[in-house]
Amino acid sequence: MTRYRRQDVLRILRISSRQLHAWEKVGLIAAASDYGFEDLVQLRKLRDLRAMRVSASMISASVRAMKAVSGMVNPLVEAGVTRRGPRLVF
Numbered sequence: 001m002t003r004y005r006r007q008d009v010l011r012i013l014r015i016s017s018r019q020l021h022a023w024e025k026v027g028l029i030a031a032a033s034d035y036g037f038e039d040l041v042q043l044r045k046l047r048d049l050r051a052m053r054v055s056a057s058m059i060s061a062s063v064r065a066m067k068a069v070s071g072m073v074n075p076l077v078e079a080g081v082t083r084r085g086p087r088l089v090f
Contacts, residue, residue: 003034012040015047026056028063038077045076052083062088 010017023046024031029039049059066075070090075081079090 003036004040005034006032009035009040009043013043013047015043019047019050022056026060028056028060038074042074042076045081049081049083049088054083054088058086058088062090066090 004012006017006020009015010020020029020043023029023043028046029042032039035043046059050056062081063075066072066079070079072078075090081088081090083089
């Protein structure tokens with residue numbers, strides 16, 4: 001299994017260290033020194049949702065709700081997600 005160092009993830013996804021730290025702080029991604037492919041997929045979806053101006057708190061609330069309803073471990077990776085008005089739809 002390929003692992004990516006933190007600096008590689010920042011470069012590949014073109015996100016700032018500050019942004020990654022903020023997502024870790026609110027629990028959208030686990031803090032780590034290296035990441036797997038699934039983590040990159042999740043981070044890319046987070047980056048894309050933020051580019052659509054979806055707030056981190058809305059993403060977090062939607063992920064928690066989806067976990068509670070569906071039992072998914074990681075809805076951002078396991079389901080498609082899009083924005084419909086102010087809400088996220090999985």
